[in-house]
Amino acid sequence: MTQRRERGESRDRRASGPEPARDAPELLPAGARVFVAGHRGLVGSAVVRRLESEGYEALTRDRAALDLRDGAATRRWLRAERPDAVVLAAAKVGGIMANRTRPVPFLEDNLRIQLSVLAGAHAAGVPRLLFLGSSCIYPRHAPQPIPEEALLTGPLEPTNQAYALAKIAGIQQVWGYREQYGAAYISAMPTNLYGPGDTFDLADSHVLPALIRRFHEAARAGAPELVLWGTGTPRREFLHVDDLARACVLLLRAYDEASPVNIGCGEDLTIAELAGTVREVVGYEGRIGWDPSRPDGTPRKLLDVRRLRKLGFAPQIPLARGIRETYEWWLRHEGG
Template sequence: MTTLLPPDARIFVAGHRGLAGSAIARQLTDQGHEVITRGRAELDLRDADATLRFLRDTRPDAVVLAAATVGGILANDRYPVPFLEDNLRIQLSVLGGAHAADVDRLLFLGSSCIYPKHAPQPITEDALLTGPLEPTNEPYALAKIAGISQVRSYRRQFGRRYVVALPTNLYGPGDTFDPENSHVLPALIRRFHEAARDGRDEVVLWGTGTPRREFLHSDDLGRACVTLLRDYDGDSPVNVGVGEDLTIAELAATVAEAVGFTGRVGWDPSKPDGTPRKLLDVSRLAALGFAPTTPLPRGVRETYEWWLAEGAAAERPRRYATAPVDAARHQ
């Protein structure tokens, strides 16, 4: 089978310090590729001119756009402007810069949150734009949808081999455990860890515990993205998930066991649940020969052990600007 990514390809991973980007960079390095990276202080990806100069100077064979301003329900609700505008600027800079620098291969990471709130389950890729979005993350979702349209437009108008991956909920080493702005799984790890440490007999969590989610280990995402870079060249986005889900209550029980919390778990139904269910149809990815290999209980346990070992180094709280120029974290 002819690969779309030669073994000696040099690849720029935008967002290499984030959960997704770091996993993709690790997998590419393990496969023998030269991975090009730049930190926030070296390159502001919202700056189109600086991004284009960088891409023309380094001349990568491929680009992975994993950089984004991201966060959980609370952050999405509190800081809609940077979730919309920062992500639009990053996408315009990197995608437009890649084309102008004649980079013919690019992988854009979208998100499963772009699907309609009440999409039929499991969600197939053609459910995109068939219904209203979840209101709590609409600005972020709209930015990502614009990125998908941008990828398709470069394919249609210029014949670029740009493709889109839509990951489900991710977790793993490199995640953010900030108590206000993290996603659900690292937030649960921290909550149960602190409760066990302090000897509390109850943890009260947001919502009802009934929404269903799937969770993909970041290393499995990295492997899936390498597969897509090498073997996929289509107009449609590709779902990246595990094809199985569980309730948030079941997830909480899994995390509590991994952490060693033995008290009660309560629920606050006055807080939002978010989308009732979000399970991806992964048949398109499976047809490329890919399957995830990390069971959730093991992945949660290993993520918890990583966080304990990293300590303060794992604490990278995200800062959200009231205006995009103030630089929310995106790499």
């Protein structure tokens, strides 16, 4: 009961507008109520698990009850609940095929969600917010590993440009609330993510869940060869979503700067090497072929994670183990 009274008092103090977290003794107090926007997705579900495991209260709202693209409804809900913090993990996401064929929702839906949640959080006086962007915000030919300062220094990768532009707008919006209102809002750029809760629909999935599904189906059919998109030469970095969630809670607790923070593991591998690992996990015994007429995407995308490491973060889940656990999760929930 005491805790509820303290929360009520905190809500009254914030009723008149945002209260910058930098003036508070803790950036994320123990037992804080954190609204996770996008809690059913790969990232949001992992953040909910992590917050609850560390004693925080995760607030969630289904899309049927609250469409985050609706600015007025989102503002009303946030004013009613007055969380201590918001993690903006809600987004329209997908792989190369989805981005190339349906750029409009990747741009418009993400812009609407971001404008709605950030403006609503500010109107409700939420003192702390973490916006999650994507490593695709960086130029196609950025220096490797990619430092946060590479943002807006060159052309984007054409295959996911609409999504990247929306995320860049979100970073700018976070910066604007810091600059104009002194809000302790921050942004982070995760690398390629995977894990339980991922999307395995081949039309919308990213590369790793797509590989898991395709190798599984090829093994089940006894196919002598599986032909994959591209050349297999692009290099990518992969982080388990539970490691990402650990990083998110750490940033909410310890980081309050205008510059975005890269979230990754600091190591990469070729898509061909990734395919070989997935083949071993799934148990496919056929050949792997490549279709170079299909797009490769960005040649290399490895994040510079020194800023995050200085805060004490290090990933804990090795890639092979993470892929195996993700495959087993998919078999239990969706696979056949």
